[in-house]
Each structure stands twice: as structure tokens, then as C-alpha cells.
Amino acid sequence: MNFTETAWRVFNQSIADYHIMDDVDTMLQNPFPTESLEHLLYAKNWIDTVQWHLEDIIRDENIDPTEALKLKRAIDSSNQKRTDLVEFIDSWFLTKYKNISPNSDAKINSETPAWAVDRLSILALKVYHMNLEAQRESASDEHRKNCTAKLNTLLEQKKxxxxAINQLLFDIENGSIKMKVYKQMKMYNDESLNPILYQNVKNA
Structure with a gap:
């Protein structure tokens, strides 16, 4: 089983486990050993799955404004956790490939392995939910037909x-692409970088 086959299996296990309770407040119970890559992949997709449903809830036109603000804060926090975990997965890859010397003409990919994996995790959620819509009995035949067509496109995208991810890892392992990671350095959650936040701290 290659890397993306493993990742896809782990992502779908996370999605299935979440939907047992289907509750954004369900606590993560990661079934994989703490030091394993599977543990990181499961945790990554769990964050994505919870955020998917938070994004659904906040789009309720009748939502109470106070509750909407609370959800917005939760989504912001989730985004930060997502970014942190992606960077942690990239650190895992950096450690894995630390003894590989890139070729003199090695190129740099525009996307790190973990950010590509981030896209695969979101894609697993799209496939899961589009499949539900393609089979939803309460929907019209036209709706199910349209969703089936979209599902087929998503499955082609997954392939x-x-x-592409497997090729990227192969190229890194063989020295034709050098892995280089830049931290995202998000500013909006940092009290020293976001003007609104540091002005509030100064005026407190």
C-alpha cells in the first residue's frame, strides 16, 4: 500500500468515526499509535471534518448572532490547529528525508507534501458528502444525477x-526535488501582529 492509499484509508476511517455521533463537540479518540504517521493523518482529517460541519452550521440563516460569533471563533481556532498540524506533518517528512542529498539540479515544488495531503483530506470529505447527496432519497432524481456526475469528477480528482503526491514523494526520495518548508506565519491570531489585537492589549 503506497502513501496516498494509506492516507485515504485513514481519512475515511476518521470521517466514519466522526459520523457515528455526528457532533462537532465529540472528543477525538485517535486509534493509531502516537508516534505514527497514521496518528497525524487521522488527527488532521478529524480537524477538517469537525470544521466542515462547523461551516455548515454557521450558514444557517436563522442562527442566533451570539452563537454565530461563537462558531466563528471556533472556526478560527480550527484553522490555526489545521495549519499547525500541516506544518507538523511536513516536519515528519523533513525528518524522514533528512539524510537525502538533493541533486545539484534539484527543483523546488510549489507545494510541500503536507499541504498536498491537506488537499487530499478535504477531498475525502467532499467525496463522502457528495456520495450522500447522490444517494439521498428525499432529493429529486435530477439532484441525485447531478451529484453523481460531481462525485465522478471528485473521484477522478482523487486519482x-x-x-501527484506519490510522484512528489518519489522525486524527493530520489533527489530530483528538494524539500523546503516555510512556516505560514499567520498574522491574524497573533497579538503582536494583528493591529486590532495588539491595540486591545495596549488599551486594556
Missing amino acids: DLSE
Whole structure:
């Protein structure tokens, strides 16, 4: 089983486990050993799955404004956790490939392995939910037909993205692409960088 096959299996296990309770407040119970890559992949997708449903809830036109603000804060926090975990997965890859010397003409990919994996995790959620819509009995035949067509496109995208990720890892392992990671350095959650936040601290 290659890397993306493993990742896809782990992502779908996370999605299935979440939907047992289907509750954004369900606590993560990661079934994989703490030091394993599967543990990181499961945790990554769990964050994505919870955020998917938070994004659904906040779009309720009748939502109470106070509750909407609370959800917005939760989504912001989730985004930060997502970014942190992606960077942690990239650190895992950096450690894995630390003894590989890139070729003199090695190129740099525009996307790190973990950010490509981030896209695969979101794609697993799209496939899961589009499949539900393609089979939803309460929907019209036209709706199910349209969703089936979209599902087929998503599955083709999954095939292409999986191939691209596996190729990227192969190229890193063989020195034709050098892995270089830049931290995201998000500013909006940092009290020393977001003007609204540091002005509030100064005026407190």
C-alpha cells in the first residue's frame, strides 16, 4: 500500500468515526499509535471534518448572532490547529528525508507534501458528502444525477491528486526535488501582529 492509499484509508476511517455521533463537540479518540504517521493523518482529517460541519452550521440563516460569533471563533481556532498540524506533518517528512542529498539540479515544488495531503483530506470529505447527496432519497432524481456526475469528477480528482503526491514523494526520495518548508506565519491570531489585537492589549 503506497502513501496516498494509506492516507485515504485513514481519512475515511476518521470521517466514519466522526459520523457515528455526528457532533462537532465529540472528543477525538485517535486509534493509531502516537508516534505514527497514521496518528497525524487521522488527527488532521478529524480537524477538517469537525470544521466542515462547523461551516455548515454557521450558514444557517436563522442562527442566533451570539452563537454565530461563537462558531466563528471556533472556526478560527480550527484553522490555526489545521495549519499547525500541516506544518507538523511536513516536519515528519523533513525528518524522514533528512539524510537525502538533493541533486545539484534539484527543483523546488510549489507545494510541500503536507499541504498536498491537506488537499487530499478535504477531498475525502467532499467525496463522502457528495456520495450522500447522490444517494439521498428525499432529493429529486435530477439532484441525485447531478451529484453523481460531481462525485465522478471528485473521484477522478482523487486519482490525479494521489498520483501527484506519490510522484512528489518519489522525486524527493530520489533527489530530483528538494524539500523546503516555510512556516505560514499567520498574522491574524497573533497579538503582536494583528493591529486590532495588539491595540486591545495596549488599551486594556
